[in-house]
Every structure is written in C-alpha cells, then in structure tokens.
Amino acid sequence: MTENRYPDFGVLLVDDEPSYLRGLSIALERAGITHLQRCEDPRRVMEILAREPIGLVTLDLTMPHLSGEELLARIVEEHPDVGVIVISGMNQVETAVDCIKNGAFDYFVKTDEQRRLIEGIKRAIRLQELKLENQALRQRFLDDTLEHPEAFAPIITADKGMRAVFQYLESVAPSRQPLLICGESGVGKELVARAVHRLSGRPGPLVSVNVAGLDDNVFADTLFGHQRGAFTGADQARAGMIEQAAEGTLFLDEIGDLSLASQVKLLRLLQEGEYYPLGSDRPKRLNARIVVATHRDLHAKQQAGDFRKDLYYRLRTHQVLIPPLRRRKPDLPLLLDHFLAEAAEELGKSVPSYPPELPVLLANYDFPGNVRELRAMAFDAMSLHRSRMLSMEVFKRAIRPASEETAAAPMALERPVFAPDEALPTLHEVADLLVTEAMRRAEGNQSLAARLLGISQPALSKRLKRRRQGDGDPL
Numbered sequence: 001m002t003e004n005r006y007p008d009f010g011v012l013l014v015d016d017e018p019s020y021l022r023g024l025s026i027a028l029e030r031a032g033i034t035h036l037q038r039c040e041d042p043r044r045v046m047e048i049l050a051r052e053p054i055g056l057v058t059l060d061l062t063m064p065h066l067s068g069e070e071l072l073a074r075i076v077e078e079h080p081d082v083g084v085i086v087i088s089g090m091n092q093v094e095t096a097v098d099c100i101k102n103g104a105f106d107y108f109v110k111t112d113e114q115r116r117l118i119e120g121i122k123r124a125i126r127l128q129e130l131k132l133e134n135q136a137l138r139q140r141f142l143d144d145t146l147e148h149p150e151a152f153a154p155i156i157t158a159d160k161g162m163r164a165v166f167q168y169l170e171s172v173a174p175s176r177q178p179l180l181i182c183g184e185s186g187v188g189k190e191l192v193a194r195a196v197h198r199l200s201g202r203p204g205p206l207v208s209v210n211v212a213g214l215d216d217n218v219f220a221d222t223l224f225g226h227q228r229g230a231f232t233g234a235d236q237a238r239a240g241m242i243e244q245a246a247e248g249t250l251f252l253d254e255i256g257d258l259s260l261a262s263q264v265k266l267l268r269l270l271q272e273g274e275y276y277p278l279g280s281d282r283p284k285r286l287n288a289r290i291v292v293a294t295h296r297d298l299h300a301k302q303q304a305g306d307f308r309k310d311l312y313y314r315l316r317t318h319q320v321l322i323p324p325l326r327r328r329k330p331d332l333p334l335l336l337d338h339f340l341a342e343a344a345e346e347l348g349k350s351v352p353s354y355p356p357e358l359p360v361l362l363a364n365y366d367f368p369g370n371v372r373e374l375r376a377m378a379f380d381a382m383s384l385h386r387s388r389m390l391s392m393e394v395f396k397r398a399i400r401p402a403s404e405e406t407a408a409a410p411m412a413l414e415r416p417v418f419a420p421d422e423a424l425p426t427l428h429e430v431a432d433l434l435v436t437e438a439m440r441r442a443e444g445n446q447s448l449a450a451r452l453l454g455i456s457q458p459a460l461s462k463r464l465k466r467r468r469q470g471d472g473d474p475l
C-alpha cells in the first residue's frame with residue numbers, strides 16, 4: 001500500500017553501509033519522506049528498478065562488486081525517467097562534475113550537513129513529481145479525454161478552455177503541492193476546488209476557510225489551533241482547520257487578501273510541512289493538500305510588494321485560470337437552463353419556457369459578477385414567475401443599469417454619434433449596419449435578428465438576399 005506514503009513513487013537508498021542507510025532513512029522519515037526502500041547490494045538495483053515504481057535513487061559511489069559510477073550509467077540508459085542523486089564519501093569536485101555530466105541530478109558529500117542533503121532530496125522529489133505530472137498532462141491532451149468526468153459533473157460547461165482546465169486538474173489532483181485557482185469573482189473557483197478534492201481520492205474532508213480580513217492572530221488560531229491556556233480565554237485545546245482537514249484538502253479562499261504577517265506563516269507551513277498550535281512547542285505535520293483561490297491579480301500584487309514573492313512562486317506550482325463567463329458565451333444557455341431547473345425545483349414550480357430573445361439579451365451582457373450573477377437573475381426571475389412563459393423583465397432590469405448609462409447618456413447632446421464635420425452615412429448604409437449588428441447579436445439566427453430590428457423574419461430575409469445580390473436596400 002502506498003496510499004499514505006510520500007512521495008507517490010518510491011525513493012531507493014543505495015549504500016553498502018547498513019548504518020548509513022538506517023540513519024538516512026530515519027532522517028528522511030522525520031522530514032515526511034516515507035516511501036523509502038533500502039538496498040545494500042548494488043547488484044540488485046537494476047532488478048528493483050525493473051520491478052518497483054521507483055522515481056528517485058540516492059547512490060553511494062564506492063561500493064563493492066559494482067561502483068556507483070557504473071550503476072549511474074546503467075540507470076540513466078535503462079531508466080531515463082528515474083532521478084539519481086549521488087552521495088559520496090569523497091569530496092572531489094571532478095567526480096561531482098563527472099556525475100552531473102553523466103546524468104545525476106545532484107551530488108552530495110556524506111560529511112555535508114544532513115539538513116542540506118534532505119533539502120536536496122526534497123527538491124529532487126518535487127522536480128520528479130512535476131516531470132511525471134507533465135508527462136501525464138501531455139498524454140491527456142493528446143488523448144483529449146477526461147478520466148473522471150463525473151468529478152466535474154456539478155460544473156456546467158461546454159467550453160473548450162474549461163475542458164483544458166479539467167484535463168490539467170486531473171493531472172495535478174493527486175499531487176501534494178499547492179494548487180492556485182485564479183479567476184474573477186463568481187466564475188466557480190470554489191466548485192473547481194471541490195472537484196479537485198473529489199479527484200484527489202483523499203479520504204479526509206474538504207475544509208474551506210475564507211482568509212480575507214482575518215487578523216494575523218485569528219488566522220494562526222484558525223489554521224493551527226491552540227493548546228489549553230495558550231491565551232486568555234483559551235479554556236480548552238482546539239484543533240485548527242489543518243488538523244480538521246487531515247488526509248483531505250484545506251481550501252483557503254481569497255488568498256490575495258491575506259495580511260503580510262499571515263503570508264509569512266503560510267509560507268513557513270508550506271516550506272517546513274509542519275506547524276505549531278498556539279502555545280505548543282510540539283510541531284504537528286501538515287497532512288492536507290493546500291488549495292488556494294483568489295480573484296485578485298497575484299502577479300501584480302507581488303510586483304507591487306503587497307504579496308510575498310516567495311509565497312507567490314510556492315503557491316503557483318500548479319495554477320489554473322478560470323475564464324470569465326463573457327469569454328464562454330456558449331455556456332450561457334446551458335447555465336440558464338440549469339439554474340431555471342434548479343430554482344423551479346427549489347420553489348416547487350414547473351420549469352418554464354422563455355422567449356428566444358432571452359439568450360440573445362444575455363449574450364450581449366458582460367456579466368461582471370459571472371456565473372453567480374446569472375444564477376441570481378434566474379432565481380429572481382423564477383420567484384416572480386407566474387405564467388407559462390418566463391418574463392424577461394427581471395433580466396432586463398438587472399442588465400439595464402450598465403447599458404442604460406450609455407443609452408440614457410444624452411448621446412445626441414454630449415456625445416454626438418457623428419462629428420459635426422463628418423459626412424453623414426446614407427439611410428441605406430445605416431440600415432445595412434443595423435442589419436449586420438442584429439445578425440451578429442442573434443448569432444446568425446434570422447428570426448431573432450428580425451425581432452431585434454422590429455421587422456418580420458421574411459422582411460429581413462428579403463433584405464439579406466438583396467444585399468447578397470448587391471442590390472440596394474429599398475427604403
């Protein structure tokens with residue numbers, strides 16, 4: 001069973017000195033690297049690699065029967081995807097350079113500080129994980145398949161960009177590295193976090209915390225918990241959200257609004273993989289996947305000095321951007337149907353029909369509040385709905401303020417349509433422009449475009465035909 005072991009692939013420690021191997025495994029296990037295998041006989045290494053899912057090998061150079069250099073060459077040739085770190089008793093620059101040239105990922109000397117070696121192994125594991133995820137991702141794009149479409153069922157979409165996001169998420173869902181979900185407010189970031197949690201197969205729960213506006217002490221208490229007596233009023237010990245999310249996912253929403261002091265704490269948690277509950281000097285291990293989301297531009301914030309650069313780079317190991325609703329207009333009718341059905345069920349009404357102009361009206365609106373805004377409109381319309389056909393009034397009223405600003409601005413007075421010295425277009429030309437615009441808004445649907453223009457469909461069809469034949473418009 002490898003479920004609770006880290007990393008997902010095995011780390012094979014090769015050295016002919018049993019005591020060194022034992023010491024190294026204990027140190028690695030303490031650092032949270034538990035998927036380990038030891039080997040004292042270099043002649044068995046190739047056989048283990050052929051049999052076991054090993055992703056990283058640490059290799060001693062001087063061993064009986066088979067030297068580390070020879071083994072390195074064989075591993076690089078026969079298992080190019082396996083990373084190799086050389087740990088040698090000799091501090092020789094030339095040997096180190098040779099090993100790196102021959103394909104080793106890194107080189108350490110046994111007398112080096114153990115902390116450095118552990119950090120190097122952690123770094124190699126992270127890179128190896130990224131490499132494997134990359135391969136899986138490339139494969140998925142080539143296949144254009146989703147392995148677990150059911151995980152995304154609550155996210156209604158037919159958009160290609162969203163499908164690519166889903167494919168990426170399938171690749172990175174099992175990873176233990178943080179995931180950053182970006183996108184405007186209301187695009188569905190929390191839904192995406194839930195899908196990632198489902199996909200991860202982690203047995204623990206998804207625990208969500210909105211970190212916007214949390215003062216630093218509250219942030220630390222919420223995440224790390226406290227010991228009894230840690231501060232005045234702490235009558236009982238309380239587990240933090242990290243502990244509640246054990247074996248699961250901790251979702252930190254609005255991460256772009258985290259105070260600078262709390263950013264330091266989050267960074268340390270991610271770097272060390274452990275934390276101290278308030279009032280305790282016993283560290284606890286982070287045993288939850290961290291997923292964060294923001295509607296802010298973290299890159300800009302980081303450049304402006306409002307977000308720590310090191311934390312930003314750490315968080316964006318895996319990153320997705322959810323496109324705004326105005327960039328995925330074909331999703332509008334699907335989402336509209338979905339929310340009308342949802343509202344109908346909630347309100348105990350039957351699902352209504354709606355005028356064909358409604359999708360056209362929505363398609364010409366920018367939805368600054370994204371899917372949340374559309375959902376609110378649909379629910380509002382359904383709560384007022386009485387007859388068989390859904391009225392467009394609620395939608396028009398919700399959309400109007402923005403469009404009215406332009407329409408109601410005394411256009412003719414303050415912002416003339418044509419400059420005073422500009423030649424006016426002819427009525428034929430204006431009619432032509434209107435027809436083109438109506439057809440664009442109606443996405444080519446002639447009966448909808450005719451309604452927008454206030455003429456009959458046959459009349460519009462006639463105009464379009466004449467235009468195609470190059471005849472003038474009979475005004």
Ligand SMILES: Nc1ncnc2c1ncn2[C@@H]1O[C@H](COP(=O)(O)OP(=O)(O)OP(=O)(O)O)[C@@H](O)[C@H]1O
Pocket residue numbers: 154155156157183184185186187188189190191192253294295335338371372375
């Ligand atoms: N593609 C979708 N299909 C169905 N429902 C959706 C979709 N996208 C968003 N929603 C719904 O829209 C609402 C807003 O979504 P969500 O809370 O996930 O957005 P968000 O991006 O996390 O917003 P914020 O940045 O404000 O936290 C929710 O009710 C969610 O269920």
